[in-house]
Amino acid sequence: MPKRSMRAAINDAIRLEMERDPNVVLIGEDVRGGAGGTGGEVEAYGGVMGVTKGLWTKFGSARVIDTPITESAIVGMAAGAAMTGLRPIAELMFMDFFGVCYDMLYNQAAKFRYMFGGHARTPLVVRGMMGAGFSAAAQHSQAPYNVFTAVAGLKVVVPSNPYDAKGLLITAIRDDDPVVFCEHKLLYGLSGEVPDEAYTIPFGEANYTREGEDVTIVALAAMVPRANAVADKLRKEGISVEVVDPRTTSPLDEEGILESVEHTGRLVVVDESAARAGIAHDIAALVASQGFHSLKAPIQLVTPPHTPIPFSPALEKAWLPDEARIEAAVRTAMAA
Amino acid sequence: MPKRSMRAAINDAIRLEMERDPNVVLIGEDVRGGAGGTGGEVEAYGGVMGVTKGLWTKFGSARVIDTPITESAIVGMAAGAAMTGLRPIAELMFMDFFGVCYDMLYNQAAKFRYMFGGHARTPLVVRGMMGAGFSAAAQHSQAPYNVFTAVAGLKVVVPSNPYDAKGLLITAIRDDDPVVFCEHKLLYGLSGEVPDEAYTIPFGEANYTREGEDVTIVALAAMVPRANAVADKLRKEGISVEVVDPRTTSPLDEEGILESVEHTGRLVVVDESAARAGIAHDIAALVASQGFHSLKAPIQLVTPPHTPIPFSPALEKAWLPDEARIEAAVRTAMAA
Amino acid sequence: MSAQPAPRAPGPDALAPPLLARAYRRMALIRAFEERLHVENTTGDVPGFVHLYAGQEAIAVGVCEHLGDSDYLGSTHRGHGHCIAKGCDVVAMMCEIFGRAPGLCGGKGGSMHIADLSKGMLGANAIVGGAAPLAIGAALTHKTKGSGGVAVAFTGDGGSNQGMVFEAMNMAVVLALPVLFVFENNGYGEGTGADYAVGSRSIAERAAGFGMPSVQVDGTDFFAVHAAAGEAVARARAGLGPSAIEAKALRWYGHYEGDPMNYRAPDEVARARAERDPLALFRARVAGRVPADELAGIDAQALAEVDAAVRTARAAPFPEPTALERDVYVAY
Amino acid sequence: MSAQPAPRAPGPDALAPPLLARAYRRMALIRAFEERLHVENTTGDVPGFVHLYAGQEAIAVGVCEHLGDSDYLGSTHRGHGHCIAKGCDVVAMMCEIFGRAPGLCGGKGGSMHIADLSKGMLGANAIVGGAAPLAIGAALTHKTKGSGGVAVAFTGDGGSNQGMVFEAMNMAVVLALPVLFVFENNGYGEGTGADYAVGSRSIAERAAGFGMPSVQVDGTDFFAVHAAAGEAVARARAGLGPSAIEAKALRWYGHYEGDPMNYRAPDEVARARAERDPLALFRARVAGRVPADELAGIDAQALAEVDAAVRTARAAPFPEPTALERDVYVAY
Numbered sequence A, B: 001m002p003k004r005s006m007r008a009a010i011n012d013a014i015r016l017e018m019e020r021d022p023n024v025v026l027i028g029e030d031v032r033g034g035a036g037g038t039g040g041e042v043e044a045y046g047g048v049m050g051v052t053k054g055l056w057t058k059f060g061s062a063r064v065i066d067t068p069i070t071e072s073a074i075v076g077m078a079a080g081a082a083m084t085g086l087r088p089i090a091e092l093m094f095m096d097f098f099g100v101c102y103d104m105l106y107n108q109a110a111k112f113r114y115m116f117g118g119h120a121r122t123p124l125v126v127r128g129m130m131g132a133g134f135s136a137a138a139q140h141s142q143a144p145y146n147v148f149t150a151v152a153g154l155k156v157v158v159p160s161n162p163y164d165a166k167g168l169l170i171t172a173i174r175d176d177d178p179v180v181f182c183e184h185k186l187l188y189g190l191s192g193e194v195p196d197e198a199y200t201i202p203f204g205e206a207n208y209t210r211e212g213e214d215v216t217i218v219a220l221a222a223m224v225p226r227a228n229a230v231a232d233k234l235r236k237e238g239i240s241v242e243v244v245d246p247r248t249t250s251p252l253d254e255e256g257i258l259e260s261v262e263h264t265g266r267l268v269v270v271d272e273s274a275a276r277a278g279i280a281h282d283i284a285a286l287v288a289s290q291g292f293h294s295l296k297a298p299i300q301l302v303t304p305p306h307t308p309i310p311f312s313p314a315l316e317k318a319w320l321p322d323e324a325r326i327e328a329a330v331r332t333a334m335a336a
Numbered sequence C, D: 001m002s003a004q005p006a007p008r009a010p011g012p013d014a015l016a017p018p019l020l021a022r023a024y025r026r027m028a029l030i031r032a033f034e035e036r037l038h039v040e041n042t043t044g045d046v047p048g049f050v051h052l053y054a055g056q057e058a059i060a061v062g063v064c065e066h067l068g069d070s071d072y073l074g075s076t077h078r079g080h081g082h083c084i085a086k087g088c089d090v091v092a093m094m095c096e097i098f099g100r101a102p103g104l105c106g107g108k109g110g111s112m113h114i115a116d117l118s119k120g121m122l123g124a125n126a127i128v129g130g131a132a133p134l135a136i137g138a139a140l141t142h143k144t145k146g147s148g149g150v151a152v153a154f155t156g157d158g159g160s161n162q163g164m165v166f167e168a169m170n171m172a173v174v175l176a177l178p179v180l181f182v183f184e185n186n187g188y189g190e191g192t193g194a195d196y197a198v199g200s201r202s203i204a205e206r207a208a209g210f211g212m213p214s215v216q217v218d219g220t221d222f223f224a225v226h227a228a229a230g231e232a233v234a235r236a237r238a239g240l241g242p243s244a245i246e247a248k249a250l251r252w253y254g255h256y257e258g259d260p261m262n263y264r265a266p267d268e269v270a271r272a273r274a275e276r277d278p279l280a281l282f283r284a285r286v287a288g289r290v291p292a293d294e295l296a297g298i299d300a301q302a303l304a305e306v307d308a309a310v311r312t313a314r315a316a317p318f319p320e321p322t323a324l325e326r327d328v329y330v331a332y
Ligand SMILES: Cc1ncc(C[n+]2csc(CCOP(=O)(O)OP(=O)(O)O)c2C)c(N)n1
Pocket: B029, B069, B071, B093, B097, B100, C051, C076, C077, C078, C126, C127, C128, C129, C155, C156, C157, C158, C159, C160, C186, C188, C189, C190, C251, C255
């Protein structure tokens, strides 16, 4: 199978779906780049991180739509277009920007179907990057998928590798509900085997990236490779760690998580979203309420501290959960 | 002690603090009502629910500032004023409207102090109503305090009775950090003893509204009276229920909750904020990680279903956790 | 672009009598619907918030007479008039407002979220200013599919100050979208005067500053609205991009039912009813072209239709408990 | 209000030579700072995103020469120029940009969040358009306290399309706040032309539509900016409310370092450097009033100051780990 970066895998997914379905359009700031100005008709960016490179050149301005800096109008326009027959992919660039346009996502797109008695469908994908690790500071490093997960009507995807990213994004684009697709910056360069053709990965099915007996780590997005590394390291010491990557937080593979904990009896959750009311807490609550009798030890939450994300790399490195903290949590769980 | 509604208690708190400190200003839509139009210089509303009645008449337009319908400018202006020397109270009317202005709260006000290396203080209160029970439908009935609680830099208050509301709001206004003050619509009419004078209630100190031995209910805002009613009912049956009202979700009285569960060994959390990644989950995770060994039974989460809030009273009644569901959860906890 | 003088309203002569009758029927139906709801509301049987459209009928109908079912409309919290003008069924509307199962949204939406996608009615919206970004999306669908359809966003004077409305106007100009921004200036947003909250000389002029044709018209004059909307819709269908219309009228009731309205001069509503009643003005204008008894018949029929709707709604069942968790997702 | 013709710039004669020298010193310091960062950035030692202000110096300085420490300034992601013009210490700035403990924000903010409240500098802002709502708040503080102070919000051409900027303008007009909205039109928002993204004829004209005086000036001409800002600041201090200025210039570097810039004509930057260099234009205008060797000395000193700042920053320690959880709240 060809190797691709997650960036390329995402590009792939969008391209294939745009080829397949003329109703798929891409909307965002500089998803093309080069509209207006003195440079003539060029594609200057293809997204600030190059994720959408080549798409304007291939599909043109009617389907790859550069916009002003106007996120409420971007998400709102995409939501309005989705409920009237298009299948828009709206790019939010950095997920941190949801604060300037969240109404259109959480009060509008997410609720149309319910508020309108089941008569609406809103096949919308809002995608963008998230996460710390780039010294992008407090307003460009957040991972607010906990906030989106709390909203009934939204689906939320947090891929951890190129293969999953492609398959999940294709599923998202074909899905008839609004989907928030969160791409972790740290993973764009990650390379992995990705088939050329289109394929889908169902939502709500966790991926067991490591199988094990002693302890379950549930990890999300950029935390998955770190959890895997810890599992590999500890295996050599005879601690058998299962790593569960839910891949989507809404729907969440509750059964998959509960089964794993039933098997291991110990749970560590590694989650970048928040120190309070995050996905770690959501999953811990699931297990403490529905899998309580499996538990042999306190659940370990590995999250960032309750602080904004610091700019200085010296601090940011300590902010983001790392392998040392994950390992320590596993050892604590084992010791209990 | 005089009896007051929670509405009156909140009004009291604002009036007393405005009298005490000329830097306190109130900003919002129709906090006065009657600016412009043909009615002459009147106070037409005093807030759409009458919460701020009389304040414009007393303090005038320089301190009770009616605005256009422009929430980003309201919260942003309040944040900018707070960091430069005023102590603004910004009214969001319905907390559901955070979606059109959230950036100014979560990316700006909440983060100034940290981003600016500790050199800023932002004594801002954002207050507004929340909660279901009024047939106000999906966009006017939400209780998004889970979202605010997840944000480092914000403090979050969810009072359950008039006495607490007054004391906590005075604390909030005097506090040097940004505070989100969430007033449950269902409680505005609730009456209780409230002293005339100013007093403060510290943040992060739970109130034990019922003491008990067998099971702990942690309940928030409008869920507290319901939990109390269940406790009173079950006491007659010999089930001794402790009810803990955290009053603030950030800071959260973690110790108080853990101590109660250490004592009872059983936990029911009743939370209106969300079916996923809500405060129920946050508190369950706290206990499952730090109070695990006290637990004799699975934690019971009592939350609304994962749906938007339906309009029809027939459905809305079933949406909001009621005494029957709380009671059933307690019984389940006792049976385990 | 600065705001342009309103086009000369061509008046009733430009419309065939059956079209005049149709327009009047819709205005009369809105009026009857709202006046009846005003009464029903006092019984305590209407759940939640209800915002009445009486006094503004000529705006919704003057615009929607140019639209078909495949054209889209995004509405406000004050949406009953837009629904009726767009052709929604009043029985299903009334059921919805009473929170009953046969309602347009199965009772899940209520007055503030009534929608009928089959009629191109994309929903009332409880977020002030919410329609504008959504409507440009509907317009994008038409543009992308080359279907020649248009979308209309209704916004109030109060809502005209909301950031996302400005964003939508700019986006519409940039992408030359087939959309019409209709600002219904009824003088107030809740208890706050438009003269206070709108900082610019007029809403129309501010919209013109965004780079699109924009006019201010008398929103109690069906023909003025109809003419302005006709031009704007034609522009949009021709691919020439967005337009704005500010239509001035007065709301006849409080912002909410029970509103003491002391932000208005005591006789403001009485004078509006006497001098600026859109239906009375319409009747005066069409005198000679549509027989008075035909108009009276329309009035009577509207009352009867609304009465039947209320009866049906009151007799209709509430949603089953099983409806609670349905319709959140297409599939989950 | 429609956009007004820019006031005749009074030119260098209106300013005493020491003031001319001070203004030039600040422009030269910004230039030296940014050109040096451009080089430093290639070493990989500058964390995160850096957006350079070179080419726009006359705007920040032309405005800030009217301000004191008690006046407030809200900035953008491209904030170094605003900081220097407002009097921030370049050593502490450089430390911040390198993520070091002695930085203005202790290394916690970085280039996109530099602030110095003691100088009235309310922070760079990584949310495009973020300064405008905050600046009206700072203006509200001045108005409430009757202190005669003003606030300035800087926004780019791209940011001028953001909803909250429009909201802030309307609010400022409604409350007659002492605030100045400065739109720096450098032709692009990232890789998108202002001619594409701004749907109106000009940013100034759109701002005028909100009901405040608004002018468009050549942002490479210090004297044009200075004159327009002087009028606006005087209006604000006199309690006459907000104004807007659109200042046109060109950014000399990419949006981010490494930007291939193929959205610009190949010679666009070269021509801007040759023909519209704000510093060269300033020097030409003050010839005869400020000796050329004095200006050359200022240039040399700016380079030296910046060099010292880089040395200090590179030698400075990173924040201690204990800083991580500090400064979230005043008390918790
Ligand atoms: C974003 C938002 N802010 C505030 C409100 C509360 N609210 C509901 S209607 C209304 C007044 C709207 O005024 P206008 O746009 O003039 O419409 P009208 O009621 O006059 O039809 C307000 C402030 C809301 N629903 N949404």
